[in-house]
Amino acid sequence: MLRRDSNRNERTQLSSDAALKVIYDRYRVSYAPFTINDFVHWSGTTVKRTKNIVHENSSNKQPSSIENNRGSVNVRTIPKFDPFVVSHKTKFYIAEENIPRIYKKAGHIEAAILDNGVVVGFWKKKNNRLDDFMLFDNNEWLKDQVIREAKRMKLLDSTEK
Structure with missing residues (x-):
């Protein structure tokens, strides 16, 4: 079903870091609890790049643990x-x-x-x-x-x- 209020020809331009942040946020919602190494394993990116994405925006939640x-x-x-x-x-x-x-x-x-x-x-x-x-x-x-x-x-x- 196509939303009538959206233009399907319209594309959002994201930098690679912004796109990785979107993917990280979706991963966090879907697969928590997890660690940064889990995300790196799943996404194929690097630990350093992931840590930069996580720490650049203070509203990002850190990976949670099962104990929580x-x-x-x-x-x-x-x-x-x-x-x-x-x-x-x-x-x-x-x-x-x-x-x-x-x-x-x-x-x-x-x-x-x-x-x-x-x-x-x-x-x-x-x-x-x-x-x-x-x-x-x-x-x-x-x-x-x-x-x-x-x-x-x-x-x-x-x-x-």
């Missing part, structure tokens, strides 16, 4: 190959011993379960329905939260458990 997001219940299911799990250089959001459970051989990446931005398990679907899920820790409260999220995402009927 702790404290509220935020269980989410994300699909296979979700950008969250492929857009960071380091795997700070998953315990080292659980990396092989999400990142399989031949580049396959499982659908993950997140709790406040930390991978706590994986899930599988069959015929667009939740087929099975596995949590890395045996936590009944978290299992209930995953089922609640699956119902919210319409992966389960409200009567299923």
Whole structure:
């Protein structure tokens, strides 16, 4: 759908630094929490150039950490190959011993379960329905939260458990 109030032939001229700032802001909104090295890995730019972009405008927020997001219940299911799990250089959001459970051989990446931005398990679907899920820790409260999220995402009927 084309907005009638915009001229599609009109182009905005941005310097390369201004364009990188726009990309950085969009990355920050989409993939936080992250570090500058994650952005550099994802974008292919340099650390020095990214730091200049971040520091030139004081309204830019610094990259956030997972610890800042702790404290509220935020269980989410994300699909296979979700950008969250492929857009960071380091795997700070998953315990080292659980990396092989999400990142399989031949580049396959499982659908993950997140709790406040930390991978706590994986899930599988069959015929667009939740087929099975596995949590890395045996936590009944978290299992209930995953089922609640699956119902919210319409992966389960409200009567299923």
